[in-house]
Amino acid sequence: xxxxxxxxxxxxxxxxxxxxxxxxxxxxxxxxxxxxxxxxxxxxxxxxxxxxxxxxxxxxxxxxxxxxxxxxxxxxxxxxxxxxxxxxxxxxxxxxxxxxxxxxxxxxxxxxxxxxxxxxxxxxxxxxxxxxxxxxxxxxxxxxxxxxxxxxxxxxxxxxxxxxxxxxxxxxxxxxxxxxxxxxxxxxxxxxxxxxxxxxxxxxxxxxxxxxxx
Numbered sequence: 001x002x003x004x005x006x007x008x009x010x011x012x013x014x015x016x017x018x019x020x021x022x023x024x025x026x027x028x029x030x031x032x033x034x035x036x037x038x039x040x041x042x043x044x045x046x047x048x049x050x051x052x053x054x055x056x057x058x059x060x061x062x063x064x065x066x067x068x069x070x071x072x073x074x075x076x077x078x079x080x081x082x083x084x085x086x087x088x089x090x091x092x093x094x095x096x097x098x099x100x101x102x103x104x105x106x107x108x109x110x111x112x113x114x115x116x117x118x119x120x121x122x123x124x125x126x127x128x129x130x131x132x133x134x135x136x137x138x139x140x141x142x143x144x145x146x147x148x149x150x151x152x153x154x155x156x157x158x159x160x161x162x163x164x165x166x167x168x169x170x171x172x173x174x175x176x177x178x179x180x181x182x183x184x185x186x187x188x189x190x191x192x193x194x195x196x197x198x199x200x201x202x203x204x205x206x207x208x209x210x211x212x213x214x
Contacts, residue, residue, distance in 0.1 A: 025068030040078040054110030055086035067136040080130030082115035151180035
């Protein structure tokens with residue numbers, strides 16, 4: 001729980017078991033615990049702090065990787081599927097809607113939704129390939145597949161930070177996207193491959209296997 005004040009020294013979080021990973025969002029935090037685990041080896045997720053958009057989720061949720069952006073929580077399970085909950089704005093959940101999640105007020109989605117499975121308006125991608133890692137910054141979410149290709153979704157801020165616009169970049173293709181889409185190579189307009197992805201508001205970079213960065 002929040003302590004209601006700032007601290008200049010570290011304060012130990014009161015978790016029920018050791019944490020294997022931690023992620024911090026806008027005024028809230030989540031950790032994946034070492035124990036308990038489900039039958040796939042996913043650890044129980046434990047969250048604290050603000051929960052005004054359902055960013056803590058509901059019930060017992062398990063994962064092996066967790067990332068946050070603002071008031072949205074994105075997780076990866078051991079089977080390579082992605083699940084999200086919290087604030088649905090700007091397409092951050094990757095489930096086919098920008099906001100107004102069904103049956104909840106204030107754009108809040110408290111029950112986990114599977115990323116890439118359309119839950120709302122617009123075109124949907126169906127099942128994503130098996131995902132090996134996820135990345136978030138203040139505006140977008142990206143995922144790396146076993147084939148080392150990248151999907152991104154969420155805020156694009158008219159700057160093509162999602163890497164989908166190769167030419168004619170004022171055609172509207174730089175809008176936010178509410179479902180995962182490939183990051184394209186500028187050289188041949190095929191899905192970009194690489195070892196890792198990084199970014200911040202308005203920009204994204206990929207490190208390739210040969211050590212170059214694009």
